[in-house]
Amino acid sequence: MRKEHIVYFKVIHKGEASLLRGLLYLEEGQEPTLQDFEQCLRACGHDVRVIDQEQFIFTANRDGEDYTIDVIEDYEQTHRDLYSDSLNKTFIKKDRIL
Template structure:
């Protein structure tokens, strides 16, 4: 089974959104080792610093990038993922006090 990894690479001046690919057995979920091997194959030497938010930082201090964060995983199955930015935008646009028409 293929797992498309959507991630962002944060540089000093910009953030780039990229994708990677991990091959898994049916029903498996990617592990830290899977992510590190994928990134290593792309030329990134990293360590996992925030497992809850899947944030990786470079091992080499002189790296051009500051961190990499995995945004979502796509295994081809339907899944719900809350879009925090959209939710925040909508909550700011809707009136605070709701009253009947």
């Protein structure tokens, strides 16, 4: 059975870093490979080349400018996603006292 696996990427462009997410579908118990990460980035519109296979670091070029994409393997979300929290609240049934 295939399961969703969220992947976090740090995109470094012009000295600024941005955090992006991607989604992989992997067989249960399977770990993502370099090719999985590469395919995910290409699907997101990045024309990537591998520059460090062990650290999963890629380089890409857009509009004549190079930028770096680093896969964050042990990412722990330390901040709350307010959009997700708001969406989750719409599914919570509120108890009404009559």
